Amino acid sequence: MKITIKETQNPTILKFEFPEFITNGRNYEFKNIDETKNSPLAQKLFYLPFVKTVYISGNFVAIERFSIVEWTDVQEEVAAQIEAFVADGGKIIIEDTTAKKIPISVYGETTPNPATLKFVVNRKITIQALECKNIDEAQASPLAKELFKFPFVKELFIDENYISITKYEVASWDEITLEMRTFIKEFIENGGTVVDETLVQSAPKQEKQQIKNFDNLDTTSQQIINILEEYVKPAVAADGGNILFDSFDENTKRVKVVLQGSCNGCPSSTFTLKNGIENMLKDMLKDQDIVVEALNS
Numbered sequence: 001m002k003i004t005i006k007e008t009q010n011p012t013i014l015k016f017e018f019p020e021f022i023t024n025g026r027n028y029e030f031k032n033i034d035e036t037k038n039s040p041l042a043q044k045l046f047y048l049p050f051v052k053t054v055y056i057s058g059n060f061v062a063i064e065r066f067s068i069v070e071w072t073d074v075q076e077e078v079a080a081q082i083e084a085f086v087a088d089g090g091k092i093i094i095e096d097t098t099a100k101k102i103p104i105s106v107y108g109e110t111t112p113n114p115a116t117l118k119f120v121v122n123r124k125i126t127i128q129a130l131e132c133k134n135i136d137e138a139q140a141s142p143l144a145k146e147l148f149k150f151p152f153v154k155e156l157f158i159d160e161n162y163i164s165i166t167k168y169e170v171a172s173w174d175e176i177t178l179e180m181r182t183f184i185k186e187f188i189e190n191g192g193t194v195v196d197e198t199l200v201q202s203a204p205k206q207e208k209q210q211i212k213n214f215d216n217l218d219t220t221s222q223q224i225i226n227i228l229e230e231y232v233k234p235a236v237a238a239d240g241g242n243i244l245f246d247s248f249d250e251n252t253k254r255v256k257v258v259l260q261g262s263c264n265g266c267p268s269s270t271f272t273l274k275n276g277i278e279n280m281l282k283d284m285l286k287d288q289d290i291v292v293e294a295l296n297s
Contacts, residue, residue: 001086003079008062012052013127014071015197016082017060022092025193027057029124038094041085050074055127056093058198062127106185108177109162111240111262115154116166117173118240118262119184126195129159129242131260140199143187152176157242157261158195164240164261220285221248224255227284232277236263243277246295253289255281 006015030036031053036043042054045063053064061082065071086092109118130141133155138144143163144156152171157164165180167173188194214222225245236243241263246256257277278292 001083003083005075005079006060008127009129010064010127011071012067013055013062013064014075014078015060015062015127016079019059021059021198022061023057024095026095026191027125027193028055028093030054030056039092040090040094041082041092044081044085044090045078048074048078055124058196060197061092062197104185104188106181106188108173108181109240111164113166113239113241113262115169116164116240116262117177117180118162118164119181120162121184121188122161124161125163125188126158126160126197128195128197128200129157129260130195130200131242132156132158140197141195142192143184143194146187146192147180147183150176150180155264157240159237159242159261162240163194166262166264218248218250220250221245223285224248224281227281228257228277231280236261239263253287253291255290255292257292257294259294 001019004017004019006017008015028039028042030039030042030046033043033046036046036054039054039056041061042056045051045054045061050065050069051063052066055062055064063078065074105122106119109120111118130144132138132141132144132148135145135148138148138156141156141158144158147153147156147163147165152167153165154168155166157166163184167176214225217225228243228245232243239262241259241261243263244258244260246258248255255278257273273292273294278290281290281292282288
């Protein structure tokens with residue numbers, strides 16, 4: 001059995017993919033060794049001092065590292081240890097086949113976009129962001145497919161521990177918030193899969209965020225991505241959105257980005273781009289000619 005190493009949008013998280021499924025449709029997250037009673041593999045991995053969190057889902061084990069190491073220095077050794085563990089008959093996960101509810105909490109948060117509400121879950125639901133403009137784009141998310149059956153659901157954005165739902169004007173949030181929150185809560189508690197990581201296809205614009213392509217970009221583009229990652233993404237994520245770097249033109253000084261989730265179509269997004277992100281880039285890059293443009297605003 002050969003493990004395949006895959007990068008994710010988060011540079012601290014690396015996926016170790018198996019050639020076959022290792023769980024029965026459930027996702028597992030382990031934040032420390034005390035939580036690993038049903039995963040001998042996760043328990044073993046926590047003996048590595050740089051392991052912060054272990055995720056097991058579908059056909060992969062994903063590991064979040066502490067900053068004391070870089071993945072390039074240890075990833076081959078980790079893959080070899082996982083392969084050896086399984087080859088020796090070690091158990092990856094011990095699943096309880098009896099149906100059990102997983103108690104969670106879900107609450108709604110308003111966003112700057114009045115058409116979008118952010119539903120926050122008290123645990124991680126995906127390690128890879130997923131945007132769905134319609135039900136045809138929801139193949140990787142059983143939850144998204146179910147949510148699109150509600151006639152007022154227009155678009156969805158799922159990331160880490162929240163789902164941003166954009167609605168049509170036919171309904172008001174006062175009328176549907178409780179229904180949406182209850183549906184999401186019960187779906188996850190009953191073991192429903194939020195995002196099937198094995199089916200997520202990275203879009204070309206998301207690929208530019210990957211480490212393997214980052215090194216091929218010009219210095220200014222790398223600086224822009226670092227600024228977006230460190231200063232902008234946490235702020236827009238708090239509002240239920242995301243921002244992706246698309247390109248930088250050295251001649252026109254134009255930075256093109258893609259807005260996702262609540263940021264897309266938000267009435268205040270133009271103000272945020274011009275008075276927030278654009279001014280930040282001008283200041284931090286010492287270049288007053290920089291212009292920021294959203295491809296989908």
